[in-house]
Amino acid sequence: MGQYELIFTIDHLEEDRAFEISNTIDVMYSEHGRTSLLTVTSEGDTALAAATDVVAQLETQFGVVIHRAYEDLVTKADIAERAGATVQAVGQWARGVRRKELRFPEPFNLVGGGVWLWADVNEWLREAGKAYDDDLLYPNRDELELINAWLKNRKSGQPSRRINLVHLGSAMSEQNGVQFTASARSTRGVHASAVRAPDVVWTRADYEMAG
Structure with a gap:
């Protein structure tokens, strides 16, 4: 549950x-x-x-x-705000520059530089051991x-x-x-x-x- x-x-x-x-x-x-x-x-x-x-x-x-x-749907700026990270860090996650061992989710759509489904990003953050976790699904x-x-x-x-x-x-x-x-x-x-x-x-x- x-x-x-x-x-x-x-x-x-x-x-x-x-x-x-x-x-x-x-x-x-x-x-x-x-x-x-x-x-x-x-x-x-x-x-x-x-x-x-x-x-x-x-x-x-x-x-x-x-x-x-x-x-x-979230932009890189939205992800940064929710995860307590910088937009630069999120961009590096998305490009695979950082955390190469854990593939960042594919964008839901490429509009405006890319938007992601928050469910995918939230799951990635949990797997990556990031501090963000609101216990919601x-x-x-x-x-x-x-x-x-x-x-x-x-x-x-x-x-x-x-x-x-x-x-x-x-x-x-x-x-x-x-x-x-x-x-x-x-x-x-x-x-x-x-x-x-x-x-x-x-x-x-x-x-x-x-x-």
Whole structure:
């Protein structure tokens, strides 16, 4: 059982609704242009189990409209800030100049000099013995695919339908009544808002201070 940090794209929340949610769940709501994100922690044996539990609570208790799990993408500067390192050091990790024995994760996308999935970087930092470790778990690419396949599949009203996924090799898994199998094709992109400051951010602490 682990504590996962999950990010979802959702329909816009009015301030009072975000305040209501924050009184029950530790969340951070942010707006990036027309994209609304909700960051939340949830406990589960797997990332998918954690996601299904918190999605059910957000939808049934608060009426949140959830679209998909969102990738926590970080730049070299973001990695440096989170890991307590310099941007120069992160650049050397990425180029293999330092810690050659432990290969740094491949970028998720090459936009803006490269962005990485935080789950990959966080795992690398732990394996490298770096000081950073917040004890939270983050969904990797495969787990994000599973969560998004489940979100998409349940809307179709066919919870047992087989879904083609990527980055799962030839393995097949079955979780929460949904069967998944691999596909060889993958298309990926990155939303520009993933690497810029949000327009609006509300956290639980903000609401507690406002109250």
